[in-house]
Amino acid sequence: MLHPAQATVPVRSVAAGKTVSPAGRSNTASPSSLGLPRVLARLFLLPALFASSFAVAAAQPASSDGPIQESAGPDATAQQQTTAADGTSTAEGTSAPERRRRQRSLEDLIPDSAVTDPEGWASRGASEGRIAERAVAEEALANASGTPEPDAESGIDEAADFTVAWPDGEGLPQIDPLEPEPGIDFAADLDSPLDGVPDGREVKVTSDVTFVFPTTGVKFPSEDDFIARFRELSIIREYSNGEDNLALLAARARSDEELLDNLLRNYGYYDGYVTRSVSGAAGDAGAPDDAEASAAAEGGASERKPQRPNVRFDIVPGAQYLFGAIDLGQLPTAPDYEELRKAFEIMPGDPLLADKIVEESFDLDKALGESGYPFAAIGNPSLLIDHDRQQGDLTLPVAPNGRYRFAGVTSAQPDFLSGKHLSEIARFDKGGIYKRSDEMDLRRAIQATGLVSGVTITKRKVTEPANGEDGSVELDVSMTKAPLRTISGAIGYGTGEGFRLEGGWEHRNFFPPEGALRVRGIAGTKEQLAGVTFRRNNWHGRDKVLTFDVFANHQDRDAYTARTISAIGTFERVSTLLFQKKLTWAVGLEVVATDERDQKIVVGSNPRRTYFIAAAPLRVQYDASDSLLDPSTGFRLSARVSPEISVQNSAQSTYVRTQFDGSYYQSMGESVVLAGRVRVGSIIGTDIVNIAPSRRYYAGGGGSVRGYGYQEIGPRNGLGEPGGGRSLVEFSMEARVRTGLFGGALWAVPFVDAGNVSRSSTPTFKDMQYGAGLGIRYNTGFGPIRVDVATPLNPRPGDSKIGVYVGLGQAF
Incomplete structure (x- = not known):
């Protein structure tokens, strides 16, 4: 017997003596068991057939023509019959050959009732018409023979003149007696009444479906999951539109009944059964309520509401089967069998869940791939259901096929990306135990270079496992250039x-x-x-980047103008979207020649100054957030220290620029994220006049204090232009609220920012500038698009009233 507990888990059933399905139906289908009812039926029908034939023969007048002629009606008995010389029977006015030559026309075949009342005849149906025609024919036969129809309830004496000549036995073939059929014992079961569906507890699953679970016995432990899965797979629920008629709903109910049978077996209930019933019909009148009954009693008219069709499934789960013997093929031959067996958590005596077989097969395959078995194979599982023990024996063919270690990486295009370079990208070392995750990580890393459009990695055996030693496997990499x-x-x-x-x-x-x-x-x-x-x-390693940048630029800011030539070298460990790292760092060397001047206070009194600067910046960041571009939980801390030497007009100055940043993110459910940021900076070691304007601290703008112009916060000169400072303080707070628009991709972000710049090297909270506004974020596949609109809360003369900022990713 096959129970489809899971599409990937073939099931066989065994039982002592016979196999019976959970619904109580026989699951054996031998030819003898199928043929016996037909043989019995034929034997029982033979006397009735003989009696019917003889009754017709007695009622019909004898004719030498052989076939029985149709009666013309009740008046046929008044016609005088004669016998012609050729032996044929004739009647007055019409000879027998003429009657045989007359064929019934199409009009003769149409009943009179169909002509007089076509709609009534159609509504009564063909079966009623056939019954009426048969009654007329029997009456005609009775009138033609002149013999009254015998009373079926009376004895044989009332039909004493009714004689039937027993057919001559000569010429009939001899029938050999049949041997008794071996499976006839099953007929004794037909005398016992069928088990009824016990009373139960109703659960409204959908508007069209009701489940009924038994209230006695053990509670169905998987009821919630059972109902949830039915809702996902139900044909009735998928195609229901609230206007289905009874026939359509009944057809879909048959499919859902099979689904429920499969779900019962999926949860281990191989003795369970489901009974379906459909009630009501679209457009049919339902039972009247109390008000309608009262109105009817008083003689008033009340319109009855149509009853909506509903499907009821009575579900009797029965006993839940358990796992019996478990056969894992060749897995015990693996050197680390005990650890691998822990990955397959099904044990004898556990509830027999088909989903558990699939899940644990996946976990075992993962454990094999992470434990040095690149060529392991797991076949399809099978179950042998024993109804006597109420257990299922599981067989899962597993072939470890030897344990291996990494031998290295080979490139099919060494002039493009060499094997040595690919080995530096890989996160495994030569001689390390093979791990499937390391192979997949190498594939993703190669794709992340942006140089290839496709990667194929083939595992190649270098040495076979032997004498208790692991084998070695080489990864051959083939790439398609992008x-x-x-x-x-x-x-x-x-x-x-x-x-x-x-x-x-x-x-x-x-x-x-x-x-x-x-x-x-x-x-x-x-x-x-x-x-x-x-x-x-x-x-020289994964995600380590060496950069040399040479550029010349001219900047015309509100605080200063500068013409600069820079050469910068940086070596850093970066965080990427593929692998977000907690710890990143950067070291560099920077050489700058810049010709700058502050904005003019008096025409001609503010000449340009030339600075030659050498710096060695160092940056460290610790990232404990959950996303690089759109964090919702966690925090980030970073520190930047840059010792610098500045030479201006043969005067040398040394100082250290420092900056510390911190941000924190807290999710308040699925729809709100609170975020905060703080930044503190300081320049220590020299006076502000010895620091080039482009190296000073400024505040204001989209990544600083929104609502103010870029670098417009801080000390100002006599014309009201910002001059920068040696210390910096900034704060930001915002709430990121999901709106539900565009499928939840659009967020509204109210925010408040604050900041200050001071000429002193000690940060101060005096003269803080505040800005507030509202932004929107639209989440894309790679990060949110940001649009912020803000206004200053305590503007100074010359500040803009509105600031608009657009960018990719969150503001911080």
Whole structure:
């Protein structure tokens, strides 16, 4: 007997003597058991057939023609019959050959009732018509023979003149007696009444479906999951529109009954059964309520409401079967069998759940892949159900096929990405135990370079396991190159920054492996730039980047103007969307030649100053948030320290620029995230006049205090222009609230920012500037698009009333 507990788990059933399905139906289908009822039926019907034939023969007048002629009606008995010389029977006016030649026309076949009342005849149906025709024919036969119809309730004496000549036995074939059928004992069971459905507790599953569970015995422990899965898979629920008629609902109920049978077996109830019943019909009148009954009693008219069809499933789960013997194939031959067996958590005596078999098979496959078995194979599971023991014996063919260690990585395109470089990208070492996750991680890392459009990794055996030693496996990597050149452009606008046009060209593998060359330029109302950047990704390790950047730019800010040439080298460990790291760092060396001046106080009294600066910046960040671009929980801490030497007019100054940032994120359910940020900076070691304006601290703008222009917060000169400072303090708080619009992708973000810049090296909270506003975030597949609109709460003369800021990712 096959119980489809799970599509991937074949099931066989065994029982002593016979196999019976959970619904009580026989599951054996031998030819003898199928043929016996037909043989018995034929034997029982033979006397009736003989009696019927003889009755017709007695009622029909004899004819030498052989076939019985149709009676013309009650008047046929008045006709005088004669016998012709050729032996044929004739009647007055019409000879027998003529009557045989007359064929019944199509009109003769139409009943009179169908002509006089077509709609009534159609509503009564064909069966009623056939019954009426048969009654007329029997009456005609009785009138034709002149013999009254015998009373079925009377004895044989009332029909004493009724004689039937027993057929001559000569010429009949001899019938050999049949042997008794061996399976005839089952007929004794037919005398016993069928088990009824016990009374139960009703559960309204959908508007069209009601479940009834028994109230006696053991409670169905999987009831909630059982109902939830039915709702997901039900044909009735999927196609219901509230207007289904009774026939359509009944057809769908048959499919759902099979679904419920399968679900019972999925949860281990192999003796359970389901009984369905359908009641009501769209458009049928339902039972009247009390008000209608009262109105009817008083003689008033009351319109009865139509009763909606409903399907009831009486579910009797029965006993839950348990796991019996468990056979895991060749798994015991593995050297670390005990650890692998722990990954397959099904034990004898556990409830027999088909889903558990699938889940644990997946867990075992994962454990094999993470324990050094790259060629392990797991076949399809099978169950042998024993109804006597109420257990299922599980067989899961497992073949470990030997344990292996990494031998290395080989590239099919060494001039593009060499095997040595791929080994540096990999997170495993040569000789380490094979792990499937390390192989998948290497695949993702190669794809993340942006140099390939496809990666194929093939495991190749180098040495076989032997004498208790592990084998070795090589990873052969084949890649499909992606387009390597990119031309990019962007147009933007920011309050305080003006219009900005950017363009660039990049070759991502100009110096293999992963040596990118980028040429870029900026043309804007406040800034112009031209630069060349060399960048080598994954240099001497995964996610380690070496960068050299040379550029010349001109900036015209409200606080200063500067013409600068810079050369910067940086080596850093970066965090990526593929692998967000908790700890990142960067070290660098920077050489700058800049010609700058503060904004003019008096025409001609503020000449330019030339600075030569050397710096060695160091940055460390710890990221405990849950997302790189859209965090909702956790925190981030970062520190930046840059010792610098500045030479201006042969005067040398040394100082240290420091900056500390912290942010915290707290989710308040699924729809609200509270976020806060603080920044503190200080320049220690020299007076502000010895620090180039472009190296000082400023505040204001989209990444600082929103509502104010870019770098417009801080001490101002006599013309009201910002002059920068040696210390910085900033605070921000915002609530990110999901709106539910666009499928929940749109968020509203009210926020408040505050900040201050001081000429002193000690941060101060005096003269704080505040801004507030409202932003929106639209979540995309890679991060939110940010639009913020803010206004200053305590503006100073010259501050804008509104600031608009657009960017990718959260503000912090």
